[in-house]
Amino acid sequence: MVTIYDIAKLANVSAMTVSRVINNTGKISDKTRAKVKKVMEELHYVPNSMARSLVLQETKMLSLLITDITNPFYTTLARGAEDAAMKRGYKLLFSNSDEDVAKESEYVDMVLSTRVDGVLFAPAGDDSLSHLEKLRKHGIPFVLIDREVPGMESDTVLGDSKEGARKLVEHLIGLGHRRIALLNGSLDVSTARHRYTGYKEALKLSDIPFDDELIAESAYSRSSPNRTIEAIERLLQLPERPTALFAANNFLAIEAIRAMRDRGIRVPDDMSVVCFDDLDLASVIDPFLTVAAQPAYQFGTIGVQLLLDRIQETDGAEWRKIILPSEMIVRKSVQPFAEL
Amino acid sequence: MVTIYDIAKLANVSAMTVSRVINNTGKISDKTRAKVKKVMEELHYVPNSMARSLVLQETKMLSLLITDITNPFYTTLARGAEDAAMKRGYKLLFSNSDEDVAKESEYVDMVLSTRVDGVLFAPAGDDSLSHLEKLRKHGIPFVLIDREVPGMESDTVLGDSKEGARKLVEHLIGLGHRRIALLNGSLDVSTARHRYTGYKEALKLSDIPFDDELIAESAYSRSSPNRTIEAIERLLQLPERPTALFAANNFLAIEAIRAMRDRGIRVPDDMSVVCFDDLDLASVIDPFLTVAAQPAYQFGTIGVQLLLDRIQETDGAEWRKIILPSEMIVRKSVQPFAEL
DNA sequence: CTGTTAGCGCGTTCAA
């Protein structure tokens, strides 16, 4: 591996001069600069960022910890984060916690030892608190994205889960539905709680009694579809069957639709379905699901922005909390409720 | 930041002893080991992997360079790669070239300066050759995934593009179609060429004359849908309009279907459509597109496997080339051709 | 079993 010393020797200067040429610091005569640059090119020199990090105490790397790399919401977010980071000269280290707090723990240790300059963190659940405390204790700046964690203040980028949920459910109510089921993610995740709240608010505003039996809890990720299937089975066997379903995210909606189809329930004819997060590709080819679409790309860019601001901050500024609105897109998965 | 020296001082041992405890090397008495471990925990010590990399000359990081992080084929591949890397103690640095050879160049420089131990490389096109030569010159092992580059030998994981294409087109032919258009990606990409070849082979086997007018070239990524739209318009205006379309990847199929829909052409009634790569989510909710599905996850795991084998190889073993079959999944986007 | 020395590649500090 060629180092600045190799360059220095061939250019008849000191290593320090080479370093100055690389970083454009100090005063260097044009002549020696040209000479050094020439040698650098001849030797195909590439600076060693490890060594530089060690002395500079910064890596120019950010870590993005998401819970599911196959979910289009997160991939679009990742893309936004990457574009923003790249633009500011930072690399992005992706990690995938699989909605699993234990796996998340391993990643936090990795992040710590890699000495990244900051972390974009989509917590797997409220138990992520200890991981965040660990980061904080080590002085690593982080921004929470998509989800917040009780007991931990920080810069945060969230969606308007409550409002989005309320709008979706109100849409169903407006079409005459009164038995509306909620297929939620784990209540251990803040967005699930907020969407739950929005659901209840919508009912209340229309004087529809809340029925606990209509609530089912599964998991956001696709790793365990069984809980979703069981939930759907229970809902379908209810004496007074729901006529509409609000799924708390895209994967839940899909698994639910699949489970219902397998049981002969058609959407939207037998059951209207709405959900949070759009499906990207799927929506183009077949504009089917009525959704509350979130500006996923902006989650990423804004998250990086907050993070880099925090990193460059000298005095501890106030925590910033950005709430991004979602947009309801009405499509075909919903039908008016027709009394029999 | 806590260092091994801090630990050493508090534990009344030398830094070297601490290092040995951390790495489980050498012989250490249980007593001192316990003492050191206790201090490490008290101080929340986390090893600095930068420093370690510097001396060990290895980073335990791999870089995954893909061309589109929003394409489900690549995200699933990424997931496979990450799982495999993680399992072997490696981190994965993702990058996204956007099918852009220039952007790719920046990433290669980044990769070089980060001193990753190896690269999983999905080249943006044949011009990626110079980037690969750069990696090779610097002695960084890499594995080509999904695409190969003329003039560069290396370990490679490919799909059976030719066979997959042939099967898809034969399926269309079997249904009576004879005017079959090909909407291809850039011929600068090996998979596009192979799919082209498979297309032609299928025609030849059925004695259907090849018609150059039925061939359109666009781009795999969604960044420039205009070329696809123009291509579709041209195909639709052909004197003898095609009755079926083979799109060389999922995004092309989607853009094509959208463009046709906008022009009043229904799929499959007016036009049958098949393509390479499945759509994941979209297929669950609405099993629509007939596709040649590739084992994306395996692309990732096998790629990492080849890469790590190569990294640990002492003597230069033969290049290995793994070809993964694709599976044709027949769905609703295809109809038999009915002569008028 | 444990410690000392040296150096990985680079940038800061100070001197020339």
Place this chain on the structure above:
DNA sequence: TTGAACGCGCTAACAG
């Protein structure tokens, strides 16, 4: 405008 010495945090090699 340039260079020498030092240290970032760690481990290999050798010594004890």
